[in-house]
Amino acid sequence: MTSSVRIAAWNVNSLTVRLPHVIRWLQDQEKANAPIDALCLQELKLTDEKYPHRALEDAGYLSLAAGQKTYNGVAIILRKAALAPIASDIETAFLKPIRNIPGHIDEQQRILAATICFKGMQPMRIISAYFPNGQSPDSEKFQYKLSWLGALQAWLKDELAQNERLALLGDFNIAPSDDDVHDPKAWEGQNLVSPPERNAFQSLLNLGLVDSFRMFEQAPKTYSWWDYRMMGFRRNAGMRIDHILLSKALEKNCSYSKVDKQPRTWEQPSDHAPVIAQIQSN
Template sequence: MKIATWNVNSVKARLPNVLTWLSDAAPDVVVFQETKTVDVDFPRFEFEALGYHLEIHGQKSYNGVAILSRHPLEDVLIRLPGDDSDEQARYIEATVKGVRVAGLYLPNGNPVPGEKFDYKLRWMKRLHARAQQLIATEQPVVLTGDYNVCPEDIDVYDPVAFAGDALCQPESRSAFRALLNLGYTDALRVTKPQGPAYTYWDYQAGAWAKDNGVRIDHMLLSPQAADRLVTCAVDRRPRAQEKASDHTPVWCELTD
């Protein structure tokens, strides 16, 4: 099973690029972040024409997540539990052929300090609670998406410049490590334990051409999923296209 994550930065604006990548890469399951559209306007037909089942959780102009699968989606959960007042569309879960796939768009948190950073940390605390519940089921779990966290200095092209950024704050990194301490595996670091593996490049200052990137899109696997891991990689090709998202896909392959 090939599972992918991609912050598409507006599914309608990037639709030709996204459809081309899906046809070429052919993931069995993919989760999108920042779809930036209400559910009724999501381009469902185009994805169904490629053979995908869809579950979507959107909002106007901001956020938005979706999960697409070539196999039926079961036991769908929309919204991260723990705060009924949080209406931001940032989380979706479903089971695909016995694998629980959770797609998330974690808050950015800037500026620091401030309410947005406080919200980020509260959201990560709720994510930890949900991740703990999922790992207790002892089923294969893939907890993936845009975490808006650079786990280590190697995951950012200029650690000094990013020292004050919410992506690199000690509290953000500590909350990410707490997920790993539950027993999750950072899939990309299994196949690439050393060196940078960027997943995001800003549109400004020629960041893509200079390879001034950060790694903020992650695939965390429960022990049962990690035991089935074949490989995990960043696909840089979509970032080089015209009208590209500022993120690029990350994918992993699990044995059946």
């Protein structure tokens, strides 16, 4: 019997608000016989002390979190039933954890990486990442974004050299091409779509990563984020800025990648939808 794991990313825009959504979504996937084995969260907006480990463990999941008050924060949530027997607690489930880009001084909590051992699979390096927004190309925040992207690329080069099976998941705050933007003309020259950002995205691919979503035929105008304002979701005025990038070793075993828009229809939703990829055992 072939083993597989489903990995996902979701910017929840406050885990305090969206915890019921996260648990509901994970349980819905279980009921649909398509459980999520590793879920990378972004924008927790809470400190480590307030992270809901107990509620998630009661639902059948182990978590590692790197929180920050009010802003940012990332986590990796693992389905206990999918883990190898040795991964019985947080310490053995999340191997070689990293909470920041090494050598890059940053007070903002945007990176969490760990090696995971799933049943019937070789170990997988999973990185939950919340890329800076950048605000606008003429702002200091944009320069911070470009600096952060440069540090990320340098670190990932080392990570890939050490980890053949690597997945980078999260809110990238970059729409890689015009196909990922509802109105490219209206967004031209703006943050999220500017040439420097798209070049940085391409630099990640040049390291040997692949955009799992674009490996498969997808419905046109498929997005992962819609502005809360002006009925963005109802009009499908969105952008695809949430991604799962896979190393070559995982690419060859990826059987699908998609966006699940359903949680965006729920009451008081995040402005992002989860993105999913399935990896078969080799």
